[in-house]
Amino acid sequence: MTSVKRACGNCNLRELCLPYGLSNDELERLDELVTSRRKIKQGEFLYRAGSGFEAIYAIRSGFFKTDVLLEDGREQVTGFQMGGELLGLDGISTEFHTCNSVALEASEVCVIPFSRLETLSREIQTLQHHFHKVMSREIVRDHGVMMLLGTMRAEERLAAFLLNLSQRFTARGYSHADFYLRMTREEIGSYLGLKLETVSRAFSRFQEAGHIAVQQKHIRILNIAGLKALMSHQRV
Amino acid sequence: MTSVKRACGNCNLRELCLPYGLSNDELERLDELVTSRRKIKQGEFLYRAGSGFEAIYAIRSGFFKTDVLLEDGREQVTGFQMGGELLGLDGISTEFHTCNSVALEASEVCVIPFSRLETLSREIQTLQHHFHKVMSREIVRDHGVMMLLGTMRAEERLAAFLLNLSQRFTARGYSHADFYLRMTREEIGSYLGLKLETVSRAFSRFQEAGHIAVQQKHIRILNIAGLKALMSHQRV
DNA sequence: TATTAAGCTTGATCCAAGTCAACCTGTAAC
DNA sequence: GTTACAGGTTGACTTGGATCAAGCTTAATA
Numbered sequence: 001m002t003s004v005k006r007a008c009g010n011c012n013l014r015e016l017c018l019p020y021g022l023s024n025d026e027l028e029r030l031d032e033l034v035t036s037r038r039k040i041k042q043g044e045f046l047y048r049a050g051s052g053f054e055a056i057y058a059i060r061s062g063f064f065k066t067d068v069l070l071e072d073g074r075e076q077v078t079g080f081q082m083g084g085e086l087l088g089l090d091g092i093s094t095e096f097h098t099c100n101s102v103a104l105e106a107s108e109v110c111v112i113p114f115s116r117l118e119t120l121s122r123e124i125q126t127l128q129h130h131f132h133k134v135m136s137r138e139i140v141r142d143h144g145v146m147m148l149l150g151t152m153r154a155e156e157r158l159a160a161f162l163l164n165l166s167q168r169f170t171a172r173g174y175s176h177a178d179f180y181l182r183m184t185r186e187e188i189g190s191y192l193g194l195k196l197e198t199v200s201r202a203f204s205r206f207q208e209a210g211h212i213a214v215q216q217k218h219i220r221i222l223n224i225a226g227l228k229a230l231m232s233h234q235r236v
Numbered sequence: 237m238t239s240v241k242r243a244c245g246n247c248n249l250r251e252l253c254l255p256y257g258l259s260n261d262e263l264e265r266l267d268e269l270v271t272s273r274r275k276i277k278q279g280e281f282l283y284r285a286g287s288g289f290e291a292i293y294a295i296r297s298g299f300f301k302t303d304v305l306l307e308d309g310r311e312q313v314t315g316f317q318m319g320g321e322l323l324g325l326d327g328i329s330t331e332f333h334t335c336n337s338v339a340l341e342a343s344e345v346c347v348i349p350f351s352r353l354e355t356l357s358r359e360i361q362t363l364q365h366h367f368h369k370v371m372s373r374e375i376v377r378d379h380g381v382m383m384l385l386g387t388m389r390a391e392e393r394l395a396a397f398l399l400n401l402s403q404r405f406t407a408r409g410y411s412h413a414d415f416y417l418r419m420t421r422e423e424i425g426s427y428l429g430l431k432l433e434t435v436s437r438a439f440s441r442f443q444e445a446g447h448i449a450v451q452q453k454h455i456r457i458l459n460i461a462g463l464k465a466l467m468s469h470q471r472v
Numbered sequence: 473t474a475t476t477a478a479g480c481t482t483g484a485t486c487c488a489a490g491t492c493a494a495c496c497t498g499t500a501a502c
Numbered sequence: 503g504t505t506a507c508a509g510g511t512t513g514a515c516t517t518g519g520a521t522c523a524a525g526c527t528t529a530a531t532a
Contacts, residue, residue, distance in 0.1 A: 076383040090379065093369045122358045134329075139325055140330070142375065144304075146314050153489095185511095201512080433520075434520075440481070
């Protein structure tokens, strides 16, 4: 846990994150609230299902997964999160977290005490509205995942997944076509409702088709249109 | 579109709905905002994907489904909603709706103009916090659906679905064990990522096992423990 | 009362993805 | 540099749920 002076004002992710749209004055007031950061090593939990909720977290650097577990041990990865995205929104409803959040690489998050965020967002309309948009965006994203899981075939799911990652890397100034996956095939599979072998085979088929080049976690997208076309292939 | 005086103060769903936890004074202020209702006939849209967002809706009576469609026509039902639940939260993020909302029986909703709700929730902390809880609850629910779609088998999905309906009917004062489905087998299947034939067969198997009695849309739950056991691969 | 159509059930068959198993690759530890 | 191991790939085979098809039920309408 480290403490910081200008958490948001100096952050290059601010346009993707909670401070979006705030004036300088408002940014300063948000900075008063975001005064501590947490570093999380690869494999460590940011929070666990069942643990008390008192803050949400903005990812300053790194990469996370969130998952839920059934009593019998089955895991469902519910999302992968990267810089500028918020973690912990699930905890608001019940006052405790309902999923696990695990760092997939060494990461750092800004701690945003939730009741103070509510207080501030009663005073700053822009902040309030943007926070509502972020929560709503999460609901819309979830609907997209349901569509993926409920109606798409294995290759469509994986193509959608790669295109989504690509788009989010682009938004953060990274290459849209050349990146390293932070998650294993098993984690991708869990997110997409597939087994790791199916994910691996789909990668291989994409490579054979010339859509991508895969070498373990290194992905290069060679034909983005090809991937997009895969997603509109109707079930036979 | 009808206009009303005491929308929330007189509503018997208020403890399940947005007004939860408000004082009488606060309830009156919310009533100033919730001044119109809309009746929707069976099969009609409350809103469509792409249409502008300016209000959320509280279900006063009736039953809805929400769905998203792919360009090729494939449908994913993202949820079924009943009295006291909020519709339209998906529209906040993009200023237009991203899914369709269709009445599955003659229904009535209260119209809650969203920007006025934001204004009021800057003034009433309880309202603000409860609204955040409702949005968060939707996110948590979505995670549950992902678990369903991603890791559960057909019978587990249907058992989870029935138990969820049962629990929500109970909360509204209806029988937990005897109810009529408002949706078709096809809509259940879309929600659960299954084909209608699979849903029908699973119902038949539940009936053979003595867990339920089905006659078309009429469901009686005979052995709730049996259904619960199905979800954890246990025997009863 | 007969007709129609939408929705539901059930049987037969098929196939996409799961399972099982063997082997490969990269990397961390010694 | 060797070893060990987690993660990834690929092949052979199995299976749960999809698909195709036929018939049944219920409710609306003529």
